[in-house]
Amino acid sequence: MNDFPAHQWLCESIVEQSSIAIIVGDREGIVRLWNTGAETMFGWSAEEALGKSMDMIIPEKHRPRHWEGYDQVMGTGVTKYGQSVLAVPALTKDGRRISVEFNVVLLKDAEGRVLGIAASLQDVSARWERDKALRARLAELEAKLKHAGVLSEDKS
Numbered sequence: 001m002n003d004f005p006a007h008q009w010l011c012e013s014i015v016e017q018s019s020i021a022i023i024v025g026d027r028e029g030i031v032r033l034w035n036t037g038a039e040t041m042f043g044w045s046a047e048e049a050l051g052k053s054m055d056m057i058i059p060e061k062h063r064p065r066h067w068e069g070y071d072q073v074m075g076t077g078v079t080k081y082g083q084s085v086l087a088v089p090a091l092t093k094d095g096r097r098i099s100v101e102f103n104v105v106l107l108k109d110a111e112g113r114v115l116g117i118a119a120s121l122q123d124v125s126a127r128w129e130r131d132k133a134l135r136a137r138l139a140e141l142e143a144k145l146k147h148a149g150v151l152s153e154d155k156s
């Protein structure tokens with residue numbers, strides 16, 4: 001067991017080699033870590049992303065709400081997305097919109113002050129599209145059943 005790599009090396013290797021995107025933003029929302037999974041998911045290299053605003057992956061119409069929540073978390077040190085998963089749209093380098101799910105870890109100093117946030121993200125676009133198609137098909141079938149008098153208006 002003595003030949004096993006040190007804890008720090010293990011942590012760094014796991015983060016860097018993970019296929020899950022791992023992004024760290026500081027208090028101002030500037031990207032401080034961008035792993036291989038983030039490069040693959042979003043299309044920007046770490047060199048392109050580091051030091052830039054997270055706006056690069058946030059659709060413009062969602063930015064006000066995102067930053068309102070982000071600033072609140074930075075100020076209070078409280079987030080519900082440490083345990084819960086949030087599903088949101090995101091942008092890739094080539095402008096494509098994808099659906100991602102993520103949760104976060106608040107990064108705090110020794111005195112408990114929030115320094116930033118680490119997010120682990122997964123692209124769930126394919127599942128989201130399948131679910132959307134299933135919802136549309138279900139609505140279509142329900143409409144046909146209602147029209148045929150088989151299904152009542154009240155589904156409860």
